[in-house]
Each structure stands twice: as C-alpha cells, then as structure tokens.
Amino acid sequence: MQKIFETPLYPYRRSADQDCATPARHPVVVVGAGPVGLAAAIDLAMHEVPVVVLDENDKVSFGSRAICFAKRPLEILDRLGCGEPIVETGVQWRIGKVFFRDKQVYAFDLLPEAGHKRPAFINLQQYHLEFYLIERLKLLQSKGLPIEIRGVSCVRAIEARPDGVDVEIATPEGDYKLTADWLIACDGAASPIRAMMGLDFVGRVFEDNFLIADVVMDADFPTERWFWFDPPFNPGQSALLHKQPDGVWRIDLQLGWNIDREREKAPERVIPRLKAMLGEDVKFELEWISIYTFQCRRMQKFRHGRVLFAGDSAHQVSPFGARGANSGFQDTDNLIWKLKLVHRGLAPDSLLDSYDDERVYAADENILNSTRSTDFITPKSPASRQFRNAALDLAGRFAFARPLVNSGRLSQPSTYDGSPLNGADDCRLPRRTRPGAPALDAPTPEGWLLDRLGGRFQLMAIDVEIPSRLEIDGVVVEGLSLSARDDAAAALRQRYLSSAPGAVYLMRPDQHVAARWLRFDEASVRAALLKAIGKT
C-alpha cells in the first residue's frame, strides 16, 4: 500500500501565470506547504484574501517529524475549520511521567481543570496533520475561496522591493515570475528565502545527537509522555516515549556528541538499542529513523518589509517542550488578521510591526524554556549534573523538588504583555485573561466559547449590556453577550470575572484579549480598537 507521504497530493499543474507576458500580481504568496504555510494560507482564504502557496515538492512530510500538538494550536486549527479530524485521529494525552535510572520519580498533569473543549495535547504524525490541512485547503478552493497550491514550484530567487516582492519560480516546465504584494516565508529552519535575503539566523548550537525511531508495535504502555533520565537501557543519557496513532510509537534516545551519525542510523545499531529498552521479546517494525542535532536561535526580526517569516524559518528551538510547530501556528494566527486589515487598507502598514513585537517576544519565551530544558537534560558542567541528579533524587520523596525537574516545559501560548496593541485593563479581573492573553475556553449554553470567538473583532460582554454591532473606522466589532449567573457558567465566571459582577472584553480576531473593562463605554472601546489595529 502506498503511504500518505508517498502520494502526490498537489501534483504540478501548469498555471496561467506561466503564460503571462508580464508577471502576474498576487496579494499574498506563501512559500512552503508545511503545517505553518498551510495554516497561513487557509487563514488568508477564510478572510477572503487571495493566496498562492508555492511548494518545492507535492507531498506531505516524509516521516512523522513533529508529533505533539498542544491545546492552543488545536484551538487555532478549530478556528481554521480542521480541528475536528485532527483531534479525532490523534491520540490525546495530558499526563507526563519522569523516571530516573530505574524508578519513576513523579507524574504531572498538563490540564488539571475541566471546561475546555480541547485536550492538553494530542500526538499525531506530521504527515497526517498536513494531509488534513491540504484537505481543508482543497475544500475551501472547491467552495470558490481564493486559494491555490502549486506543487513542484521551487522559489529560485526573490527581489523584495518597497512596493512588492518579485518571485522567480522553477518548475518541471521551466521558470516563470510573479509579483506578490506580500510574501510569507514558511520554508523551514533552512529557509532558502532567508538565505536569498542574506539575513542572519544566529543562536546557540547544542553539542548533542538524538536518535528518533518510530516503531510499529503492539505495546500496552499508557497514552502518556514518558521521559527517562539516565535509564539502564541508555546509561548516562535520556530517553523519551510517545504514543502515536496507527500503533506507531516515537522513541527518542540521546546519543551524545562524539558519534558516527551514519553508523548509528543503521538498523543493526538501532535495533539492539530498542531491544534494550523494550525487551528482547517485543516485536516491532522500524517505520522511520532519524538522527538530529538542534540549535536554539531566531532571526533578529520576523518582518522585513513585505517579506514575513513564520515558523521554523524565523525561530528554532530544541524539541523538548514541543515548541516548534506549536509556536509556528501561533505565528500565523497572529499575522494573518493583521495582514488582512493592511491589505484592505483598514489598518496602517505599521500594524505588521506588531507581528514582530509579539512573536519575537513569544520566540524568546520559547527559546528560554527550551534552552533551560536542554541544559537540565544535558548538563553542561559537573556542578550542573550534580544539582540535576540531586533534584531527581529528591523528587521521588519530596514534592518541592518536582518543579525543579525539567524534562521539557511543554508548549504554552504566550501572553503578549507589553504589546503596543494592548488596551485598558482592570486589575479586579482575573490575571490569566489580561490584555495580551489568549482567550480561555469555557462551556456556554450555545457551545464552547472558543468556537464562538475568532476571525473578527468581538466585544464579549458577560452580564453587561452592549450593542450587537459597532463599526469603528470601517472595522466591524461584533457583540457577543454571555451570562455567568447560573452554576453551569462557573468556568466562565472563574476565567473572566473573578468576583466582578460583569465585564466587557474586546477580543482580537486571533482570540487574544485586546482590552477589558467592568462596564461598557463606547469611547473606551473605540480607543482600544484603534490601538489594537495600530492606529494610535
């Protein structure tokens, strides 16, 4: 049987642009059809901004690659209309267990409260995720939305000018040119676009190698994240086990720095390592083997005029904490509504600078977390190793040491504290939904709150009277009236009111809080909306 990642899903087809006398002009070109590029394109099309996706090949990713998708990206995928099949196919989990040598030292719960539509995490092979994104893209296209994907179309050169970006594309039938008002580079950690523009990508290299083996086996490990420090089957190193759909298990073994990478990838070297971990008698098949090293780094700026970088092309982290693809979805979530407003002439070009402000801030948070995890997992000095082992020794017996153990701080969305788009706050309201924070889900009588938010500016009122619609400088703000008066609304009350009798929240199209008040005042909403679209 042909596997998904062997099937051309968007084969090369000749485009009318290839026969144009002068290069065709498109509002937005997305380079790269990985998870981040596809999410960007779907989001644009849903906002009715015409978009062309260029990808150098015509298939989903080879190998499972990114497998852990966190709650917030799942909420974004819901907004994009493809959360359901992704969550249905994925395996859900929320418990992590940490082992030191041959003993479990503790377990943690990533979502210890109820009242959320989406789980803490799902595991799903990247090729499945991309498959559903491509299905979604094709569905939008069939409904007449302005979205197009061009396979085997490799960007060879770009010229970024103040009023557009010229793109030269190589295809099996020769080269052609087009011009984009905006170009979003989602072309991965090795970003050719970044290289063509001669932009820096500096950071810290970690001297370590990790072996990824995806194996197919019947095993009865629970659906949890298991992490070992210094296990008997991989002495002095770490190991990680994750369950994926289709009976596939992800095993990640730390190998150290001075190894022969080609030799370690050979099945005759990999199989004995896996048998040492799983037991001699466990039957398994190798699905995918890879050895990786990593860096923690980011571009100095994610916006360069009309070229915008998103996902791994803009920032790279260690895999511990699942902060790669997960943060990429949050990049496009942040970018696309801004791009739409600028494209429509409803917001100044400078609104896109706030993409830089907010997502560079988030990237720094991710890099900090991921670097700390890596330093804990691979101590860089004898003293660091002693404290690490001390924390692990103590964590089994004493609760205080458990928060010190760092096997990866798992992806959490950033709250854009200090963002220039943030408006008024009232400190009597709960801290976790302050301006800059992503909205927290809660059940409402008409369905999950997050299913009712997003894609446009909204004024969410809880037990406060508001107009059903406002229009401010051409931007529509839709009213959403909720009540927290009955017991079923406990989660809504706890997450948005605390002890206040009511509140009004201005929500951005990416479901982040822009501003909030105890009462409705039109002039205040107007001021906050203008701030949130970069007009003040």
Add this chain to the structure above:
Amino acid sequence: MTTAALITTPNIDNPDDFYAELIAMHAGRSPEESEAINARLILLLCNHIGDRQALREAFEAAANEAPRGEG
C-alpha cells in the same frame, strides 16, 4: 537602600555541635558521595528558605571569595 534579606550574623545554637554534625554527615563518604550529599542539602535548604532575595544574596556571598589573609 534595601535591607539585606540574608542573615549573616550568628543564628545557630551551639555552633560547635552543629558543625560537628555537618562534618559527621560526610564521614566515610567518597568525594563523589559527599558532592551528591551537598547538592541535595543545598536544594533542601534553598527550598526551606524560599525567599528569592535571600537566596540571591547567599549565592553572591558564596561565589565571591573573601579577600585573602587575615585582617
């Protein structure tokens, strides 16, 4: 000026007894075992203190060597 959070004046009853107990904990241990004990001890005590300012002052006091010689 902020007042120091770290107590640096004598604060332990029967200092000679305390010191003897501290050293006794390491009796018969290899240097590696002693290092591991010390690391665990530091984490236990840091958690007991809890106050980040006091901890920072302690780190600084420990990391900065005193001027050599007496007086």
